[in-house]
Amino acid sequence: MIRIPLLKDNHNHLFSYANLSESVSLFDITSKKYATKIITNNASSNKSTFSIFTGWFDSFYTFNNNDFSNLPPLIICNNSLHNYFLNNSAKDLIIKDFPEWIKNFDNQNWIEKNLLSIIEYISSIFEFSAEKLKAFLNDSLSKGVISHSDMFVRNPEIIEFLRNSNLRHFIEIWTDPGFYFALNDKKKEVFKGVKIFTDGAIGTKTAAIDSYKTTSNPILIHSYKDLSETLEKIIQSKTKVAIHAIGDIAIEQTLRIIENFKSCLIEKQVRLEHVQFINKQQALKAKKLGIVLCMQPNFNMDSIIYSDRLPEKYIVANNPFRMLIDEAGFVPGKDLIFGSDGMPTGINEAIRQSLFPPVPSQRLNLEEFIEAYCVNSLEYGFIDLDIDPLKNKIISSVITEFCF
Numbered sequence: 001m002i003r004i005p006l007l008k009d010n011h012n013h014l015f016s017y018a019n020l021s022e023s024v025s026l027f028d029i030t031s032k033k034y035a036t037k038i039i040t041n042n043a044s045s046n047k048s049t050f051s052i053f054t055g056w057f058d059s060f061y062t063f064n065n066n067d068f069s070n071l072p073p074l075i076i077c078n079n080s081l082h083n084y085f086l087n088n089s090a091k092d093l094i095i096k097d098f099p100e101w102i103k104n105f106d107n108q109n110w111i112e113k114n115l116l117s118i119i120e121y122i123s124s125i126f127e128f129s130a131e132k133l134k135a136f137l138n139d140s141l142s143k144g145v146i147s148h149s150d151m152f153v154r155n156p157e158i159i160e161f162l163r164n165s166n167l168r169h170f171i172e173i174w175t176d177p178g179f180y181f182a183l184n185d186k187k188k189e190v191f192k193g194v195k196i197f198t199d200g201a202i203g204t205k206t207a208a209i210d211s212y213k214t215t216s217n218p219i220l221i222h223s224y225k226d227l228s229e230t231l232e233k234i235i236q237s238k239t240k241v242a243i244h245a246i247g248d249i250a251i252e253q254t255l256r257i258i259e260n261f262k263s264c265l266i267e268k269q270v271r272l273e274h275v276q277f278i279n280k281q282q283a284l285k286a287k288k289l290g291i292v293l294c295m296q297p298n299f300n301m302d303s304i305i306y307s308d309r310l311p312e313k314y315i316v317a318n319n320p321f322r323m324l325i326d327e328a329g330f331v332p333g334k335d336l337i338f339g340s341d342g343m344p345t346g347i348n349e350a351i352r353q354s355l356f357p358p359v360p361s362q363r364l365n366l367e368e369f370i371e372a373y374c375v376n377s378l379e380y381g382f383i384d385l386d387i388d389p390l391k392n393k394i395i396s397s398v399i400t401e402f403c404f
Contacts, residue, residue, distance in 0.1 A: 013081075014133075014342075040068070054079070057203070073090035077122065108217050120155070143345055152175065154175050162190055191239070194242070202309070207246040208246070210248075212311070239269075296343070303357075303358045
């Protein structure tokens with residue numbers, strides 16, 4: 001038995017997932033027949049009430065307009081949160097409040113550029129409450145997570161709640177540039193920094209890589225000029241910036257822009273999020289620039305889940321932790337940190353995918369995992385791990401007397 005500290009999830013969407021905790025998860029469902037049964041059995045009978053389902057992987061099955069046509073409003077969220085299925089009843093309701101989404105529902109470029117508004121709309125279907133948040137925090141604690149970074153918050157009610165709550169010790173929040181720069185200095189102090197997107201996601205085949213096996217639409221969300229101007233404004237404001245860049249093309253665009261800024265403004269101020277397909281040349285450049293990488297060991301599984309769309313070179317290049325640590329010199333806990341993106345939150349997938357990944361170059365040792373993912377104290381509890389390397393099996397037990 002090995003004892004490790006609780007986790008600090010450096011990339012999650014705490015408040016959105018707390019609100020969506022009332023939804024039904026399809027995360028482990030690989031059969032459309034079984035998924036259809038779950039959806040049908042859990043659909044509301046109220047024609048003016050949404051039923052929301054999360055965790056759907058379109059690599060296992062997809063839906064069409066004839067599916068659920070007789071059911072009340074359904075919103076089915078792809079696990080990536082970059083893609084959605086709506087039945088006609090849902091579209092009829094949403095068009096009253098968010099007509100732009102329905103008008104652009106088949107336009108993935110528009111969706112990627114307006115993703116935060118879509119997530120905000122869906123999560124706001126369930127009202128925020130402190131009680132719901134604490135219940136979600138306690139559920140996350142039972143999965144080994146004591147501290148969270150929420151990468152997108154712009155709900156005034158949540159901001160005001162955090163300003164007056166001791167939960168601020170366990171939660172840091174980020175927001176988008178437009179919202180941040182409209183705030184007064186007092187309210188800006190609540191935020192850790194600003195997050196921006198440069199490309200899409202593997203789940204929607206919009207992450208900016210040079211090729212997919214199937215029909216795709218890799219997207220660079222910003223032109224070079226627009227991204228450069230946005231980053232310059234954020235960096236000069238001295239707030240931190242987290243940049244979503246999954247594909248190597250998006251990573252390259254971002255690094256070329258950052259190279260133009262003064263190095264004193266970059267050090268520890270800039271994080272690159274996900275960087276699943278970063279290559280060695282890019283990694284060395286990022287290291288030289290003083291950039292922090294925030295990555296997700298649970299995304300190692302994308303090499304299997306998305307093997308239907310990723311060419312072999314990208315399957316083996318996904319989350320190249322050994323290259324980043326052994327060759328580019330990134331140091332876990334200093335300029336290489338981990339989070340979950342809520343897919344899923346907790347110790348189980350994170351530790352299993354770290355120690356026993358599908359691709360050897362993704363493998364981390366336990367010390368590296370602890371440094372990059374754990375808090376530095378046993379004050380609030382700990383996790384006991386029973387690791388069986390012969391069977392590639394890990395049993396985790398979260399021990400804590402703490403309660404939110």
